[in-house]
Amino acid sequence: xxxxxxxxxxxxxxxxxxxxxxxxxxxxxxxxxxxxxxxxxxxxxxxxxxxxxxxxxxxxxxxxxxxxxxxxxxxxxxxxxxxxxxxxxxxxxxxxxxxxxxxxxxxxxxxxxxxxxxxxxxxxxxxxxxxxxxxxxxxxxxxxxxxxxxxxxxxxxxxxxxxxxxxxxxxxxxxxxxxxxxxxxxxxxxxxxxxxxxxxxxxxxxxxxxxxxxxxxxxxxxxxxxxxxxxxxxxxxxxxxxxxxxxxxx
Amino acid sequence: xxxxxxxxxxxxxxxxxxxxxxxxxxxxxxxxxxxxxxxxxxxxxxxxxxxxxxxxxxxxxxxxxxxxxxxxxxxxxxxxxxxxxxxxxxxxxxxxxxxxxxxxxxxxxxxxxxxxxxxxxxxxxxxxxxxxxxxxxxxxxxxxxxxxxxxxxxxxxxxxxxxxxxxxxxxxxxxxxxxxxxxxxxxxxxxxxxxxxxxxxxxxxxxxxxxxxxxxxxxxxxxxxxxxxxxxxxxxxxxxxxxxxxxxxxxxxxxxxxxxxxxxxxxxxxxxxxxxxxxxxxxxxxxxxxxxxxxxxxxxxxxxxxxxxxxxxxxxxxx
Numbered sequence: 001x002x003x004x005x006x007x008x009x010x011x012x013x014x015x016x017x018x019x020x021x022x023x024x025x026x027x028x029x030x031x032x033x034x035x036x037x038x039x040x041x042x043x044x045x046x047x048x049x050x051x052x053x054x055x056x057x058x059x060x061x062x063x064x065x066x067x068x069x070x071x072x073x074x075x076x077x078x079x080x081x082x083x084x085x086x087x088x089x090x091x092x093x094x095x096x097x098x099x100x101x102x103x104x105x106x107x108x109x110x111x112x113x114x115x116x117x118x119x120x121x122x123x124x125x126x127x128x129x130x131x132x133x134x135x136x137x138x139x140x141x142x143x144x145x146x147x148x149x150x151x152x153x154x155x156x157x158x159x160x161x162x163x164x165x166x167x168x169x170x171x172x173x174x175x176x177x178x179x180x181x182x183x184x185x186x187x188x189x190x191x192x193x194x195x196x197x198x199x200x201x202x203x204x205x206x207x208x209x210x211x212x213x214x215x216x217x218x219x220x221x222x223x224x225x226x227x228x229x230x231x232x233x234x235x236x237x238x239x240x241x242x243x244x245x246x247x248x249x250x
Numbered sequence: 251x252x253x254x255x256x257x258x259x260x261x262x263x264x265x266x267x268x269x270x271x272x273x274x275x276x277x278x279x280x281x282x283x284x285x286x287x288x289x290x291x292x293x294x295x296x297x298x299x300x301x302x303x304x305x306x307x308x309x310x311x312x313x314x315x316x317x318x319x320x321x322x323x324x325x326x327x328x329x330x331x332x333x334x335x336x337x338x339x340x341x342x343x344x345x346x347x348x349x350x351x352x353x354x355x356x357x358x359x360x361x362x363x364x365x366x367x368x369x370x371x372x373x374x375x376x377x378x379x380x381x382x383x384x385x386x387x388x389x390x391x392x393x394x395x396x397x398x399x400x401x402x403x404x405x406x407x408x409x410x411x412x413x414x415x416x417x418x419x420x421x422x423x424x425x426x427x428x429x430x431x432x433x434x435x436x437x438x439x440x441x442x443x444x445x446x447x448x449x450x451x452x453x454x455x456x457x458x459x460x461x462x463x464x465x466x467x468x469x470x471x472x473x474x475x476x477x478x479x480x481x482x483x484x485x486x487x488x489x490x491x492x493x494x495x496x497x498x499x500x501x502x503x504x505x506x507x508x509x510x511x512x513x514x515x516x517x518x519x520x521x522x523x524x525x526x527x528x529x530x531x532x533x534x535x536x537x538x539x540x541x542x543x544x545x546x547x548x549x550x551x552x553x554x555x556x557x558x559x560x561x562x563x564x565x566x567x568x569x
Contacts, residue, residue: 013499013519017385026386037500093390095351096360121499123381123388125363127351134355139320139428142348145493155432159494160344161265161443163436165317169429179486179493179500211394212360215376218387220525223544228537232551233559239531240563242547247529249508250567 001056003046003113004106005080006132007039008091009064009071010122017219024214035071038117040184041177045147046115047079048182056112057081063101063207065089069200076195077187083200094210095123099131101207106136111172118143118176126176133174141167145180251280254335254396256326256353257298258345259286260317260434264294267341267446269301269408274401275339276302276411278370283307285329287314287322291419299415301408308419313426316434317345320427323352328422330357335396337375342400343446350400359394366405366505366526375399383499383522403446404505405526442478444495449473450506450527452480452497454520456513456534456553460490465557466512472564480504482514498523513553516541533557 011017011026012034018027035043043060050056060075060083062068072083086105092098106114114136119126126142133140145164146157152171157164159178229239244250255275257268264286275282284303286292290310298306309329313321330338330353338353340346342364350361366387367378375392377399392399444450451466463479470477481491483498497504499519509527513534514520521544524530532545533553542548549556 011382013383013522014517015382015385016518017382019386026382094360095363096355096358099355099360121383124379124383124503125361126347127354127361127363130348130351131355131360134352140352141429143344157435158344158348160434161446162441163434165431166433166435167429168432179496210360211392212362213391213393215389215391217381218389220380220384220387223525223530223546226530226542226544226546226548228542228548228550230549232549233555235549235551236556236559236563239547239549239560240567243508243529243531244567247508247546249529250564 001049001053001112002110003049003056003058003115004061004111005039005043005046005058005075006061006102006114006116007043007071007075008036008062008120009033009068010036010120013037013121019217019219024217026217033067033071035074036117036120038119038121038177038179041179041181042115042117043075043078043080044182044184045177046113049113049149059084061102061105062086063088063091063098063205069202072200073195074187076198076200077191078185079191082198085200085202086205087202088205088207092207092210093214094212095125095127096131097207097210099128099135101205102128103132103135106132113172114138114174116174116176118178129174129176136174138172138174139169140174141169142176143178144175145178147175147181251278251336252333253278253280253282253337253339254330254333255282255284255303256338256340257284257286257295258341258343259288259292262288262290262293264292264297267343267403268298270403270406271339271341271401272298272301272303273408274368274406278337278368283333285309285326287311287325289315296415296417299413300410302411302413303415304413305416305418309422310419311422311424313424316431318427318431319348319352319429321424322349323356324424325422327353327356330396337397337399340400342402346400350398354398357396357398359398362390362392362397362399364402365399366402368399380503380526383503383519384525385522402505444478444480444497444504445502447476447478448506449477449508450480450497450504451477451510451512452482452514453485453512454482454514455484457485463491465554469557469561469564472561472568474568482520483517511541511545512557514541515539516544
């Protein structure tokens with residue numbers, strides 16, 4: 001199995017977002033960056049597939065700044081074989097441009113699987129995986145929460161409103177992974193040491209500007225201050241009255 | 251100016267979220283053409299006119315019995331190319347999130363995804379997208395023609411604006427594709443998705459054990475089929491509830507009319523996922539819990555006393 005795992009470096013989910021002076025990006029001072037949580041499921045799945053097959057290669061591909069080498073090293077410490085950093089100071093605001101850069105890197109190699117997280121927890125665009133699939137002409141299943149592969153035939157489950165879709169697909173394919181797919185491993189010290197010696201290739205890239213232009217990044221509107229209605233079950237009557245008469249939601 | 255509003259169906263019945271798409275399309279002005287992929291007539295599609303569609307087109311193909319990602323994407327992209335639309339709108343539902351990027355790529359553009367507001371400024375489309383799970387809002391100018399946009403569920407409340415809604419059926423010739431849905435395992439009848447429910451009642455660690463979620467399920471039932479039960483990351487990570495129910499930055503972002511947080515302290519990643527709810531109620535034993543900072547109404551105390559009482563009161567209203 002030859003598997004590419006496309007990962008992104010994102011601010012940790014507990015980050016308090018502060019808008020930078022340019023009014024269009026976040027202030028990165030003091031922000032802890034991590035591997036996008038949904039990409040962890042992609043990486044874990046790739047490693048399990050390779051371990052099960054007993055042969056193959058897991059290659060981590062990341063578009064990001066020089067600091068994303070650290071994110072790639074984390075992936076290598078889990079057990080990925082090598083990493084490629086497509087280095088750019090800024091990730092394009094237009095996901096189609098991101099997809100072009102990643103597809104250009106993946107093109108020309110006979111991957112069995114190309115895996116992405118189903119979305120990144122920073123920009124919430126949930127589309128780079130399927131865009132890359134279209135650019136490479138590969139079948140794609142998004143938000144995979146369960147996966148069986150037999151030869152070149154795959155069966156994936158994906159969550160939809162009120163149910164689960166069971167999807168047949170053929171390999172090679174692009175899949176994007178959801179949380180229930182697996183339980184990502186914790187890095188072992190041995191892996192961290194080994195990661196330092198694994199190949200990490202850095203390739204400067206130039207992404208196009210595309211057609212989505214950031215006008216402003218703004219804080220969300222403040223919620224007006226709420227009130228404590230009271231304590232215990234005795235406050236329920238008043239709560240219901242407020243929900244009916246003041247908030248008008250009942 | 252014409253907008254193409256992409257509707258959704260399941261089992262030959264139009265999904266309600268489709269009316270939100272038509273409503274948003276109507277807000278852009280100009281002509282609204284609604285389109286749906288189906289094996290034959292889609293039940294409820296004629297209602298799209300009620301929400302402002304000037305024309306309702308059903309693209310038919312035997313592959314459209316269930317969601318056929320590749321066939322639908324090809325049929326819709328071809329339609330979009332022929333029609334010369336300025337904007338193509340999708341719902342950012344499970345299906346829309348899968349389908350919109352495929353169509354966009356065929357049109358050579360990106361999706362302005364999961365937006366909560368859309369306006370026009372001269373010839374430009376301006377959209378607002380919550381990013382970092384709603385900890386910030388990104389205002390984006392969409393310069394592509396067409397602009398491909400997906401709408402966050404539950405934000406664009408359907409408004410009736412009766413139009414003629416002329417119907418047209420076009421049989422399309424597209425291959426079934428390499429990705430096919432062979433089965434849908436449905437959740438028990440009456441189970442609503444947290445992203446689409448009008449009322450979401452979420453539970454956290456304060457529930458103490460998985461079996462206790464039944465008190466929230468009873469409250470949800472009291473709302474008569476409009477409510478879904480959600481969960482915090484903590485209880486999902488402990489395996490008490492499925493990930494499908496998780497509200498927060500690594501789960502779903504929800505915007506129901508009423509969000510009731512029960513036994514949830516209010517970690518920043520959870521608040522991010524529910525702060526766009528119209529009204530927030532918090533029930534927690536710790537009066538200093540951060541959840542009370544975003545709640546419109548808070549009740550401090552033992553949830554096992556408060557929630558059953560609330561269930562009783564809601565039953566009276568709906569009874």
